[in-house]
Amino acid sequence: MTETTQDERPEHGTGGTYSVPGQEYARDTRYITTRIVADPAPGSDDVAVEPGRFRLVAARACPWANRTIIVRRLLGLEDVLSLGLCGPVHDARSWTFDLDPGGRDPVLGIERIQEAYFRRDPEYPRGITVPAIVDERTGAVVTNDFAQITLDLSTQWRAFHREGAPDLLPPAHREELDAVMRHVYTEVNNGVYRCGFAGSQEAYDAAYDRLWTALDGLEARLTDRRYLVGDTITEADVRLFTTLVRFDAVYHGHFKCNRQKLTELPALWAYARDLFQTPGFGDTVDFWQIKQHYYRVHTDINPSGIVPDGPDLSGWATPHGREALGGRPFGDGTPPGPVRAGERVDPEHTPLR
Known part of the structure; x- marks a missing residue:
């Protein structure tokens, strides 16, 4: 969705083409590789x-x-790195700030994130994607390399972390972490897209088998351990969570990843609820926006544009029992405080209210 994929390239958008007949889905991973470093x-x-x-x-x-x-919330970077939020539906040009008063980002003063890309390069030829970090002084995008952004927030922005911020990339586990994060990305995060955007039965069948092989492996891995790596929350858990929290709402039906629902996978379902109920995770999730985006933007997959009423999401609030596996969610740190005013998810859009 936010990588430079077919659906975010400038020529695509609402009513665009996401599945190319006869082809398997291949993600375009050309990003702006500029980094923000210490x-x-x-x-x-x-x-x-530089703060602010x-x-x-x-x-x-x-x-x-x-x-x-x-990651920004877990590390407590709210006062250092401001947050602008686009609405759930983008058009053929780019994501827009249609949720803000007047349809403009209140800090950048723009209607579309595309404008910040063009301030960096008026002929910018690649995908207009989120997340992106914008220099407030120039109004230009600095980077949209989403994988590197979170790694840098943990390492390069360390001097500005909140007191008690967790170590999401613990050095003692870094080699294992990198391997697990790579597996989660290729097989699960991107795997659901290979299913949903497959352009042939053969491509879909291969993607489906590959995805479920990975999910079965993760189900086994998480049966007797609370987190993916070590006994604390790491970035690997963040990366898996964002796919799992969307699974039943959109990937199961819309992307045809439908061997089972997440709610039918005991370890993964309990693991996902454990994270969802942990400060910093579920309080960032807006199920209404998630469903609006997938079902309304991918019109070649869902031509009617109808957004389904289901599934029932109240189960996300039920006890998960994962405490019995031990673990220390934030290690030697502490949970983040309450969500800042102006950054709270609409209570009508989440089952925890």
């Missing part, structure tokens, strides 16, 4: 971390953007 190397185009200078532009509908919102 100490930019001489001669690089990287930019120095940058704005994270995201969309609650999007799993890749949701990842950055979660």
Whole structure:
């Protein structure tokens, strides 16, 4: 959704083409690789971390953007990195700020994130994607490399983390973490898209088998351990969560990932509820926006544009029992505080209210 995929390229949008007949889905991963780092190397185009200078532009509908919102909140970067939120439905040009008064981002003053891309490069040829970090001084996008953004928030922005912020990339587990995160991305995060955007029966069948092989493996892995790596929440859990929380609402039906619902996978369902009920996770999730986005934007997959009323999402609030597996969610740290005013999910859009 937020990677440079077919659905976010400038020529696509509502009513666009997401599934190419006869082809398997291949994600376009060309991003702006500029980084925001603590100490930019001489001669690089990287930019120095500076509190109050940058704005994270995201969309609650999007799993890749949701990842950055979660990490920002867990690390307590709200006062350092501001947050702009696009609405759930983008058009052929780009995501828009239609939820803001007057349809403009109140800080950047723009109607579309496309404008920030064009301020960096008037001929910008790639996908207009979220998440993106924008320099508030120039109004130009600095980076949209979503995978690197969260890694840098944990490592390069460390001086500005809140007191008690968790270590989402613990060095003692980093090698295992990198392997697990790579597996989660290729097989699950991107795997649901390979199913949903498959252009042939053969491509779909292969994608479906590959996805469920991975999910079965994760079900087994999480049966006797609370988190994916070690005994604390890490970025690997953030990355898996954003797909799982969308699974029954959109991927099961809309993307035909329908061997089973998440609610029918005991370990994964309990694991997902455990995270959802942990501060920093479920309080960033807007199920209404998620459903609006997938069912209304992918019109070649859902030509009617009808958004289903179901499924019943009240189960997300039920006890999960994962405490019995031990673990320390925030390690030696503490949970984040209450969600900031102006960043709260509409209570009508979440089962926890």
